[in-house]
Amino acid sequence: xxxxxxxxxxxxxxxxxxxxxxxxxxxxxxxxxxxxxxxxxxxxxxxxxxxxxxxxxxxxxxxxxxxxxxxxxxxxxxxxxxxxxxxxxxxxxxxxxxxxxxxxxxxxxxxxxxxxxxxxxxxxxxxxxxxxxxxxxxxxxxxxxxxxxxxxxxxxxxxxxxxxxxxxxxxxxxxxxxxxxxxxxxxxxxxxxxxxxxxxxxxxxxxxxxxxxxxxxxxxxxxxxxxxxxxxxxxxxxxxxxxxxxxxxxxxxxxxxxxxxxxxxxxxxxxxxxxxxxxxxxxxxxxxxxxxxxxxxxxxxxxxxxxxxxxxxxxxxxxxxxxxxxxxxxxxxxxxxxxxx
Amino acid sequence: xxxxxxxxxxxxxxxxxxxxxxxxxxxxxxxxxxxxxxxxxxxxxxxxxxxxxxxxxxxxxxxxxxx
Ligand SMILES: [Zn+2]
Numbered sequence: 001x002x003x004x005x006x007x008x009x010x011x012x013x014x015x016x017x018x019x020x021x022x023x024x025x026x027x028x029x030x031x032x033x034x035x036x037x038x039x040x041x042x043x044x045x046x047x048x049x050x051x052x053x054x055x056x057x058x059x060x061x062x063x064x065x066x067x068x069x070x071x072x073x074x075x076x077x078x079x080x081x082x083x084x085x086x087x088x089x090x091x092x093x094x095x096x097x098x099x100x101x102x103x104x105x106x107x108x109x110x111x112x113x114x115x116x117x118x119x120x121x122x123x124x125x126x127x128x129x130x131x132x133x134x135x136x137x138x139x140x141x142x143x144x145x146x147x148x149x150x151x152x153x154x155x156x157x158x159x160x161x162x163x164x165x166x167x168x169x170x171x172x173x174x175x176x177x178x179x180x181x182x183x184x185x186x187x188x189x190x191x192x193x194x195x196x197x198x199x200x201x202x203x204x205x206x207x208x209x210x211x212x213x214x215x216x217x218x219x220x221x222x223x224x225x226x227x228x229x230x231x232x233x234x235x236x237x238x239x240x241x242x243x244x245x246x247x248x249x250x251x252x253x254x255x256x257x258x259x260x261x262x263x264x265x266x267x268x269x270x271x272x273x274x275x276x277x278x279x280x281x282x283x284x285x286x287x288x289x290x291x292x293x294x295x296x297x298x299x300x301x302x303x304x305x306x307x308x309x310x311x312x313x314x315x316x317x318x319x320x321x322x323x324x325x326x327x328x329x330x331x332x333x334x335x336x337x338x339x340x341x
Numbered sequence: 342x343x344x345x346x347x348x349x350x351x352x353x354x355x356x357x358x359x360x361x362x363x364x365x366x367x368x369x370x371x372x373x374x375x376x377x378x379x380x381x382x383x384x385x386x387x388x389x390x391x392x393x394x395x396x397x398x399x400x401x402x403x404x405x406x407x408x
Contacts, residue, residue, distance in 0.1 A: 032408055034408055035407075035408060036408040123408070124408050125408055126406060126407055126408045127406055128406050131406075148408060149404065149405040149406055149407055149408055150405060150407050150408060151405045151406075151407040154405065155405065156402060156404065156405065171375060171404075172373055172404055173373060173385070176372065176373045176404065176406070187407060195408075218375055218402060220347065220400075220402040222347070225347075225349070226348075226349065227346075227347035227348055227349055228347060228348045229347045229348065229377075229400035229401070230400075231375055231377045231382065231400050231402060232380075232382075233375065233382065235382055236375070236382060
């Protein structure tokens, strides 16, 4: 505080000194550290939100650098997990706040662990299944969350406040087929920044307690086509909604409804999660894999195995990414062959 | 007729008379949508019935998963 780093923000009267203190006392959970996640976590870190938890299951690749603003060429070269690199960079940006990166896939166990003590959840994921999970957790634990999504030059966002707004399930209905989410239409960085500009501003309003200032609309834009829509969706709240209705069952918090495999958006990659969380002994596994007829590269967080024209990345938290396939059966058989269990 | 769609004027062919027709015309049929006509949300079950007239303001939003 002695450096006066927040002076321009406290001069902005809706935040002020009081709001700044509230930001400092706040804990925000950011799920995903891709394009949206790196953008919004940098905004929130610079703004002085006291505690940021950032969870991501992936590692940095070259194709990320065009828009994922916290990462460098070195991160891509060394396949550094995004949560690790984001934490490192944000600590350089603001050393006065607490930043925790977690290399993990957010499923039931993880969200129930990470939501403790959190004031707000920011959706920076790339899939609807995780969003429905966040939506149920938000309702069950009474924590607001802010949806954001973008592809190409368009994006949309909505702020879910339990007991005040419809929830995401009320708006979306069922999860769209995977083909609709894993698009190959690309993305331009301004679409990302537009979404996070809205998400971050709504986040500030929530954290400083200015609930009357919230937008209360489903906001859509297409920057290339010059389209904009802002829709009042209060009437879409459904009494029988399984997440926010009169007798909620939180279906996405039921472990049986969670898949153990997932096809990663636009990546030609299948993720396999072991049935239980555990910490994999990477050094023992590395030794074992080095005896095979393939190429093994490792950093403290993961092992990269190239073998038989296939590539697999094995994380310390037990997960494995099988690259070069969208076929879950193929991925599972490779997993069983080289890693087992 | 001419509709204002997400803020922009757009001429649509004669074949478009209902919200469903418009969704098909815009090739949004496979997407999860929220549709508003003249500031009123049109439930999915009403898309086929809801007729459009010249000058209507239509907002069509489709959910995207990327991030
Ligand atoms: Zn609901």
